[in-house]
Amino acid sequence: MDNALSILQQVFGYPQFRGPQAGIVAHVIGGGDALVLMPTGGGKSLCYQIPAIARQRAGQGVTIVVSPLIALMHDQVGALHEAGVEAAFLNSSLGYDEAIAVERRLARGDLTLLYAAPERVTTPRFLEQLDALHRRGQLALFAIDEAHCVSQWGHDFRPEYRALTVLHERFAGVPRIALTATADALTRADIVERLQLQDARRFVSSFDRPNIRYRIAEKKEPAAQLLRFIQHEHEGESGIVYCQTRKRVEDMAQSLQQQGIAALPYHAGLDAGLRQRHQDRFLREEGLVMVATIAFGMGIDKPDVRFVAHLDMPKNIEGYYQETGRAGRDGLPSEAWMLYGLQDVVNQRRMIDESPAGEDFKQVMRGKLDALLALAEATDCRRVRLLGYFGEASQPCGNCDNCLAPPQVWDGTDAARKLLSTVYRVQQASGIGFGAGHVMDILRGRRTDKVAQHGHDQVSTFGLGADFSEAQLRGVLRQLVAIGALAVDAQAFNTLKLTEGSRAVLRGERPVLLRESVAQGANGRKRREPRDRSALPAAAAGLTEAGQARFAALKAWRGEVARAHNLPAYVIFHDATLAAIAALGPQSIEALEGVSGIGARKLEAYGEEVMRVLRGV
Structure with missing residues (x-):
């Protein structure tokens, strides 16, 4: 460990290891396998880079780093070069002659670390090169970054990662370290099984990112809400805005640009060259806002991202945690801000139900969606909920919207029963289903043309919910759809229909408790003056x-x-x-x-x- 500490200080310029880094580094230098769960910004890279340098200096050869993204490889290798470490990457950005030159350096033993994608690592040609190194005792370590990609339960599943079992089978004596910032218990178990890490020592750090303030609000006018959020609280600062569709990305980027905010779009449908230019600008310039689908983000090491905003609800808490974790890597105050609404729940639920996956998989995905919705609807500390999902106990943080401005809670069970009864009665009366807006109009006693046309002002529940606001009923609908007590039929113009789960709510056996709608801006954050673009970080x-x-x-x-x-x-x-x-x-x-x-x-x-x-x- 004296050697490892010397490398930390002399090569990377840091005085001491942080958290569990020292134990991980010592274990891996000694030849042990490891599974490392450490939050974004916690220093995961050093956990394999320092053992790589130490083992190379001891004559044990090169470390192969399996990395899923070209941008991440480029930045990591660039940073290692700046620190004086011999590193290289093999990916599609290299020409034929450049790739051959890297392979020759690998064969000569000139490299300490070589980064490559899983698709390349498992090719016969690359495996033969590793065989040659192994026979000479020049294969020091395998580091598998973003290891959650191996799991079907993870949020970034990449089938190519499954083939990495060949590393253990073919090079059994070479230590392996698998690293990820995001994995619940199910995903961890899958990583261990898929990568054959049953004997690996597990290092699980706290998932807490105390410098990030979590805020979640009901979606009303998302473009206007986002604009207020940026202009009033993060003017001139770098941030990422996630949207679910490519069209929404482009529309939102254009909308921000028209308001004088430096914003760029990023999604898989853009020309590859344009995507790369936008990513390069985001990494190299200050004060840019990247509006993107989840195609953008993994491996983005920019330390001064001050906010991550979600205009659409992600699929699960793992995705939410991974994406929000891109804020505040430098440890300074940052924000995770999300809007969500009924349509988000409907869309996510429909994607699960209509997927070709098996029922067991769908059931797990529904549970993950329910957990995220529970986080969004929560009236207690967001951080306690978030960390609890990953199996970590904690105390109220004092740095989320619920801690700073506790919301009011109301019992929506009566409203839920009346809504379900209305869905049943209008379908019984007309023989067809109707959408959420129409059902709410009936329950609130609004005689619209459509209500009168179908005679729905005559159903027994007409006007029984006059005391409920539209916002309250939409909250009830979100909960009912999320818990499976109500379904949305996408094949019939998003009409509502009852399910087997409706019965327990109608009988009063399942309560429905909700948070009161919080007015936009009352989320525990005072409005501040726009930030001077020339201000110091x-x-x-x-x-x-x-x-x-x-x-x-x-x-x-x-x-x-x-x-x-x-x-x-x-x-x-x-x-x-x-x-x-x-x-x-x-x-x-x-x-x-x-x-x-x-x-x-x-x-x-x-x-x-x-x-x-x-x-x-």
């Missing part, structure tokens, strides 16, 4: 006036270096490192030693330049 907020001047000069210099190296600025130095230098005001290169984030290679490469910049302030 949060990392520099505590600096003196002189320190802020040093920080601004260092930041401008870092931008020039990043452009010259074609890397995101944070790969050169994080804001926190620049802020630490600015606060210190060093008078010599030697004084930079020990600043968090400055390893030996970076000190050698940039020390003189940093001092030149500081002398010019």
Whole structure:
């Protein structure tokens, strides 16, 4: 471990390991298998990068990192080069000659880490290359990143990951470390089984991200709600907005642009070159908002994303946690903000019911959707609910909307029974089903043309729900659809119909408790003045006036270096490192030693330049 700590300090520039990192690193250096669950921003990469360096220095060869995304490989390899580590990647972005050159470096033993996608790792050609290394004792470690992709219960299932069992079968003596930021108990069990990690030691960190404030609101006018959220609370800051469809992505990006917000669209239907340019701009520029489908995000290491917004409800809590975890990787205050509504529940439920999967799988997916809806409708601490889903006990956080502005609760059981009775009676009277709006009109006693046309003002439940607001009834409908007590028939114009689950609610055997609708803005967050686009990042907020001047000069210099190296600025130095230098005001290169984030290679490469910049302030 002295060697590992030396690598941490000299190569990566960090004084001490965090949390369980030291135990993981020691176990893997010693040749043990490991399954690591650690939240985004918790330092997972170091858990295999330091063992890779230590084992390579001990003559044990190269580490193969299985990674699912090209962008992630590029950034990781770029950061390792900056730290002085010999690393490379093999993916489709390389030309034939470039790929051959990397393969030759691999064969010569010139690499400490090689990143590759699961599809490439399991090809006969690549396996033969690994065989040759193995025979020479030059295969040090397999690191399987984003390991939840192996599980059908996970939120990013990729069948190609299943073939990675070949690594254990063919290279049984080579240690393996599987890493993920998101996996419930079912997904963890699937990872262990699919990757044959039954004997691996498990390291499960806290899933808590205390710097993220969780806020969930009812969807009313999503475009207007999002605009207020960004303009009033995150003006000029980087953020990600997730939408369910490509059209919604493009419409929302255009809407934000028209309001003067720097926003870019990203989805799988865009030209690959345009997608890459948009991603590169998001990583390299400040204050951009990326409006995207879930095609964007895995492996995005940008540390200063200040908010993640969902305009549509995700499929499950794992997806929600993974996506919101892209905010605040630098540990500074950030927000996870989501809107949800009845149509979200209907759409997600329909996708499950109409999928070609087996009934067992559908049942699990329905349970995951129910858990997410329970989080959205919760009246207690969001964080306690979220962590509880992953099996972690916690106390109310004081940093979510429910903790900061506790909502009122009401018993919707009576309203639920009346709604179900109305659905039954109108279908009995007309022989056909009707949609949610029409059913609510009947229950509230509204004699619309459609109600009068079908004679539904004569059904026995007409007007019995006059005391309920439309918002209350929509909340009841969401719950009924989510728990399977009411179905939406997509083949018949989204009409409502009863199910087997309706019976328990109608009999009063199953209560329906709901939160009162909270007015937009009353979510425990005071409106603040729009942020000056030229304002310094949060990392520099505590600096003196002189320190802020040093920080601004260092930041401008870092931008020039990043452009010259074609890397995101944070790969050169994080804001926190620049802020630490600015606060210190060093008078010599030697004084930079020990600043968090400055390893030996970076000190050698940039020390003189940093001092030149500081002398010019």
